[in-house]
Amino acid sequence: MRRFVPPPGCPAHAAGSGAMPLEGPRFHTEPVALYREMRRQYGPVVPVSLPGDVPAWLVIGYREMARVTGDPVLFPRDSGLWNQWDRLPEDWPLRPMVNVPLPSIYYTVGEEHQRHLRMVEPALEAVSPFELRRHTEQLSDRLIDRFCATGEADLTADFAKPLPALVLGRLLGIPDSRSQLLVSSLTELCDGGPGALEAYRTFSGLMGELLAAKRERPGADITSRMLAHPEPFSDEEYILDLQSVTAAGHLPTADWIGNSIRLMLTDDRFSASLGGGRHSVGEAMNEVLWEDTPTQILAGRWAARDCQLGGCRIGAGDMLLLGLGAANGDPEVHDAADERAGGLRNGNSAHFSFSHGEFQCPFPAREIAEVIARTAIEVLLDRLPDIDLAVPVASLTRRPSAFLRGMTDLPVSFTPTPAAGGHP
Structure with missing residues (x-):
């Protein structure tokens, strides 16, 4: 395959520095420093090389991110526009991430995307926050009961990952x-x-089984509400939308829980919450969305025509990867706000952790994720008030991915306590 040469309009070409490979341990060991170096070398839009020397652009500037995600005409989520398809081997490892022409809420565009959204969003919106909190409390207690008497646990595998x-x-x-x-x-x-x-x-079989069961016996649940929507959908569309809702809500929420617990265990600002208080849980969760967001990079958008972005000439059909975590930390926006009013992190939710624009995470889905994460952490701290890391902070490891950021494990110790019991 030919090597990617940045176009003449971009800073990387002028510097003769070429594209940055979108891989390597620094993306999960020291992303803040890495993105700082990227800004210094390339600016807010970085020419990157995906596996197989496949070219793309990584958007790491806050303003540039707002422009890309806010303009679905110039930067649509339509992988069919990509100008690299004829170069890709069938076994290209990231093909499933971008070549998914499926009729689901996540992969459709335009009116078809809106049709799916009209079915899914009200079904999520109708979830009772009281019922959601009750389910989360019950299931949190059930998981904690499995390890609370031992005095130790891996909060990633034993709690944060299964709960959502x-x-x-x-x-x-x-x-x-x-x-x-x-x-x-x-x-x-x-x-x-x-x-x-x-x-x-x-997973697909389970969603098909669920669809058949709810068609025969509807209930007060998301699936039944989707089936009751008046617009017609095929079984494949229902199943794919159910998969999208479940998969999109699972790992990001699990990592939100894990990253927030890690912050509270390693930062003295949150020590009061570990003593049984709850006032800092929301602050820790919000800081994680700014500083340690579970979804670091999202693929993506494709340029509908030649254009300029962040000083770079973007060609028609070029892929743009959304550097959500990097944009959240853009010092051009972040530092100015810090000087004026305590920073964008200080109770402000203008981050890109749920993306932005037409294809952002639906608001009801965000609310569901937040209730699950916050309730889980509160129950954990109530049940195990003296919880502490069981290993040195430096030994904690992250998932080896440039795209996702979560803990591979989170070993903790605490005073053994009896199971609470009594939960369904």
Whole structure:
């Protein structure tokens, strides 16, 4: 394959520095320093090279991110525009991330996307916040009961990772007896190991099973409300939308929980909350969305025509990757706000952690994720008030990905306590 040469209009070309490979340990060990170096070398839009020397642009400027995500005409989410398809081998590792011509809410564009949104968004919006909190409290207690008497746990595997899937299972109408299958298939999918393909088949089969059950016996759940929507959808569309809702809500919420707990365990500002108070939980969660967001890079957008962005000449059909985490930390916006009013982090939610514009995470889905994450952390701190890291902070590791940011494990210790019991 030919090597990517940045176009003459971009700073990288002038500097003769070429494209930056979008891989390597620094994306998960020291992303803040890495993005600082990128800004210094390239500016707010970075020419990057994906596996196989495939070219793309990584948007890391806050203002540039707002422009790209706010203009679906110039920068649509339409992978069919990509000017690299004829170069890609069939086994290109990131092909599933961009070449997914599926009729679901996540991959459709234009009016078709709006049609799916009209079905899914009201179904999510109708979730009772009281019921959601009750489910999260019950399932948090159930998970904590499994390890609370031992005095130690891995909060990633034992708590943060399974909880969102269990809660979402209840909201969708999946019986608790089948919820463990949902947890195991989603976990295998997220890990991306040799069992991922079989896990996807299991996940799809579970959604098909759920659809058939709710068609026969509707209930007060998301799936039944989707089926009651008056516009016609095929079984494939229903199943794909159910998969999208579940998968999109699972790992980002799990990492939001894990990253927030990590912050509270390693930053003295949140020590009061670890003593049983709750006033800092929301602050820690908001800071994570600014500084340690679970979704670091999102693919993507494609330029509908030649244009200029951040001093670079973007060609028609070029891929733009959304550097959500990097844009959140853009010093041009961040530092100015810090000087004026305590920073954008200080109770401000103008971050890109849920993306922005037409294809951003639907607002009801954000609310569901926030209630799950906040309730989970509050229950954990209530049940285990003296929780502490069981390993040195420096030994904690992140998922080895430039795209996602979460803990591979989070070992903790605490005073053993008896199980609470009494929960369904």
